Amino acid sequence: MSAPASVTPVSCTLAGVLFFLGLGSSWYLAGSADFGPRQAFQVLAGLALGVVLQRSRFCFQCHLRDLLAPADGRRDSTGTVALLVALALGLLGTSIVLGAWIVDPSRGHLPPIAHIGPVGWHLLVGGATFGLGMALSGSCISAHLYRLGEGALVTLPALFGVVLGFGLGFASWNWFYVSGIVVAPVWWLPALTGGYGLAVLIQLGVLAALAWWLLGWRRAPEAAPSSDGRTAVLTAVFVRRWPAWVGGAAVAVIGTVTLLRGDALGVTAGIGALARQLSDVAGLLPVRLEGLDGFRGCRSATGEGLLSTNLFFVSALVLGSASAALTAGQFAWRVPPWREAVLALIGGILLGFGAMISLGCTIGVLFSGIAASAVSGWVFAVAMLVGLWLGLLLRYGRGQWKDPLRAPGIES
Amino acid sequence: MRHIRSNASFLALLLAVAAAWLPGADDAGSKALVTADWLSKNLTNPTLRIIEVSVDPGVYEKGHIPGAVNVRWHSDLVDTVRRDIISKEGFEKLASQAGLTPETTVVLYGDNNNWFAAWGAWIFTVYGHQDVRLLDGGRKKWELDKLPLDTIAAAPKATTYQAKAANGALRARLSDVLAVVEGKDKAGLLDIRSPDEFNGKIFAPQGVQELAIRAGHIPGAKNVPWGKAVNQEDGTFKKPEDLKKIYADAGIDGSTPTVVYCRIGERSSHTWFVLTRLLGYPAKQYDGSWTEYGNAVGVPIDNPAGTVWGGK
Numbered sequence: 001m002s003a004p005a006s007v008t009p010v011s012c013t014l015a016g017v018l019f020f021l022g023l024g025s026s027w028y029l030a031g032s033a034d035f036g037p038r039q040a041f042q043v044l045a046g047l048a049l050g051v052v053l054q055r056s057r058f059c060f061q062c063h064l065r066d067l068l069a070p071a072d073g074r075r076d077s078t079g080t081v082a083l084l085v086a087l088a089l090g091l092l093g094t095s096i097v098l099g100a101w102i103v104d105p106s107r108g109h110l111p112p113i114a115h116i117g118p119v120g121w122h123l124l125v126g127g128a129t130f131g132l133g134m135a136l137s138g139s140c141i142s143a144h145l146y147r148l149g150e151g152a153l154v155t156l157p158a159l160f161g162v163v164l165g166f167g168l169g170f171a172s173w174n175w176f177y178v179s180g181i182v183v184a185p186v187w188w189l190p191a192l193t194g195g196y197g198l199a200v201l202i203q204l205g206v207l208a209a210l211a212w213w214l215l216g217w218r219r220a221p222e223a224a225p226s227s228d229g230r231t232a233v234l235t236a237v238f239v240r241r242w243p244a245w246v247g248g249a250a251v252a253v254i255g256t257v258t259l260l261r262g263d264a265l266g267v268t269a270g271i272g273a274l275a276r277q278l279s280d281v282a283g284l285l286p287v288r289l290e291g292l293d294g295f296r297g298c299r300s301a302t303g304e305g306l307l308s309t310n311l312f313f314v315s316a317l318v319l320g321s322a323s324a325a326l327t328a329g330q331f332a333w334r335v336p337p338w339r340e341a342v343l344a345l346i347g348g349i350l351l352g353f354g355a356m357i358s359l360g361c362t363i364g365v366l367f368s369g370i371a372a373s374a375v376s377g378w379v380f381a382v383a384m385l386v387g388l389w390l391g392l393l394l395r396y397g398r399g400q401w402k403d404p405l406r407a408p409g410i411e412s
Numbered sequence: 413m414r415h416i417r418s419n420a421s422f423l424a425l426l427l428a429v430a431a432a433w434l435p436g437a438d439d440a441g442s443k444a445l446v447t448a449d450w451l452s453k454n455l456t457n458p459t460l461r462i463i464e465v466s467v468d469p470g471v472y473e474k475g476h477i478p479g480a481v482n483v484r485w486h487s488d489l490v491d492t493v494r495r496d497i498i499s500k501e502g503f504e505k506l507a508s509q510a511g512l513t514p515e516t517t518v519v520l521y522g523d524n525n526n527w528f529a530a531w532g533a534w535i536f537t538v539y540g541h542q543d544v545r546l547l548d549g550g551r552k553k554w555e556l557d558k559l560p561l562d563t564i565a566a567a568p569k570a571t572t573y574q575a576k577a578a579n580g581a582l583r584a585r586l587s588d589v590l591a592v593v594e595g596k597d598k599a600g601l602l603d604i605r606s607p608d609e610f611n612g613k614i615f616a617p618q619g620v621q622e623l624a625i626r627a628g629h630i631p632g633a634k635n636v637p638w639g640k641a642v643n644q645e646d647g648t649f650k651k652p653e654d655l656k657k658i659y660a661d662a663g664i665d666g667s668t669p670t671v672v673y674c675r676i677g678e679r680s681s682h683t684w685f686v687l688t689r690l691l692g693y694p695a696k697q698y699d700g701s702w703t704e705y706g707n708a709v710g711v712p713i714d715n716p717a718g719t720v721w722g723g724k
Binding site for chain 2: 100103104107111113261
């Protein structure tokens with residue numbers, strides 16, 4: 001079913017070639033007439049995020065599943081706490097940037113770029129659908145992308161499903177918009193509390209309380225094998241899985257710097273724009289998507305054409321992940337059994353639909369939203385957890401959390 | 413002695429040149445524009461306030477001219493309920509928050525060749541601000557020159573700004589335009605949209621919604637697309653003598669007032685700025701534009717292409 005994974009001179013060379021292909025694309029884009037520094041930077045950020053996600057296995061579904069429905073029956077909150085670390089540091093970094101842009105939040109202007117979306121029941125539908133899709137397809141969209149870089153072919157039906165799901169989302173968007181989104185308030189906590197301080201403190205407090213509570217289920221990490229200094233460091237960086245919280249912290253740093261360079265972190269805008277153009281060609285797109293392009297979030301606006309900035313980011317993410325996986329000896333083509341492929345397709349459709357209706361996914365709405373103190377991020381998070389819980393129950397049944405999917409050679 | 417005198421006259425010349433570059437001290441020709449080079453050397457000049465008005469208001473945070481204040485055209489400069497420009501009180505609040513005094517030299521700039529920066533300049537002029545200028549070439553020229561950008565929003569110390577009553581002479585209403593069409597008033601009409609819109613072949617340019625149910629133009633209007641006034645490579649305005657010729661070819665020489673209009677009423681400010689500020693011609697901006705005129709009941713239009721909305 002799957003080829004064995006190992007580190008060889010060939011895999012290391014290939015890793016280097018892929019990584020430099022990414023750097024070279026960035027250099028090319030920086031000087032090209034059609035693109036520029038924005039796309040060049042997004043390629044670098046995508047490469048970095050790909051490396052971080054692969055090295056730390058930063059995956060919302062896997063982390064939450066270790067807590068909610070562990071395969072070996074022993075709950076572990078380590079990964080979920082890492083998600084909280086990402087949110088807390090992302091919140092601090094993003095607030096520092098937004099504070100420079102919108103000096104006085106009470107004046108009524110929303111910071112641009114930041115993913116602050118409308119708060120309404122559509123988020124409950126979108127979030128829960130997305131959570132269900134995570135459980136069925138095996139991960140959220142960002143994790144599918146980095147797992148594609150590891151050679152997991154199950155991500156292909158999942159990503160195909162995401163495109164289909166986006167199409168369904170576009171087809172039903174106008175109904176959701178007129179039925180609720182149009183009157184949904186766009187709540188930004190610093191505007192509601194009259195400043196950044198209180199908004200940040202309240203959210204940090206919630207995150208800290210959650211972390212404190214969850215630490216009761218934390219399992220001690222495996223000890224690193226003893227070896228001399230240099231080898232130990234090289235192995236820790238390039239081969240062994242990074243501690244989960246390091247992944248969380250790195251995601252927060254990447255989210256903050258991309259925002260500073262004019263794009264909030266998100267992985268669905270490019271796929272969404274692609275799906276929108278495909279739906280248009282297929283004649284499935286409504287003549288007009290009411291109000292859609294006026295919202296902030298992972299916008300699927302087609303103004304940039306097929307080669308959108310976000311598509312460069314996402315492609316670089318896959319490249320970065322592949323390069324990291326090859327270096328670690330964790331790259332292997334893995335062909336899924338047909339049942340898993342079908343589940344991935346169905347899950348993918350739910351992911352795409354949920355991400356379209358919610359204007360983003362676990363990265364774009366949940367991470368970038370909460371980091372920006374958007375109420376929409378929190379509402380999506382709660383709905384997604386409910387959907388994920390239901391999905392895990394559906395998929396694995398209560399009490400017997402076994403995962404036939406877990407890839408060999410990858411401890412996670 | 414002679415040596416000293418020539419030195420002194422050289423110094424006087426230098427001073428005169430320097431004075432010409434200082435805001436408020438230059439001649440009428442350059443009182444309308446500042447160059448990117450000059451602005452880059454005057455970023456900390458306390459008599460200046462730089463204001464960005466971009467078609468995409470979110471472009472400001474990705475990097476703006478250091479010290480610039482962001483003004484959002486679709487919410488800050490309009491009455492969002494009535495279809496109108498911002499009220500006098502609203503403008504005073506905006507100007508106070510931007511830290512302006514009536515003596516401040518306001519330098520506006522924006523994306524898309526200063527389209528909406530020019531519209532901002534029109535509104536500042538309507539409310540009687542004295543010294544309003546555009547950065548020649550706007551954001552495009554600044555970026556082409558690789559001049560520095562800042563991502564920190566400026567937070568100027570607020571003032572209490574008192575605006576003058578709106579100057580109605582700078583603004584044309586539907587009734588004013590109809591008076592021209594019916595020959596009761598003598599003025600030129602200038603349509604700055606694309607020739608295809610002007611000739612009624614299309615109802616709106618690519619990428620924007622059709623907002624008027626008739627295509628064509630106001631009878632008697634001349635067509636000079638706004639872009640003819642700028643150098644395409646860097647977005648700067650063409651030289652006044654070239655501009656004079658371009659508009660003279662369309663029969664506009666400043667001898668009679670000109671009413672400029674476009675589709676939704678903002679872009680035509682660009683041409684209004686060229687006519688009034690660069691050439692010194694009398695001109696009014698019809699901000700109702702084709703969206704109002706083309707939808708008005710019972711007014712004559714000219715549609716050379718003969719298109720009918722909804723199909724013939």
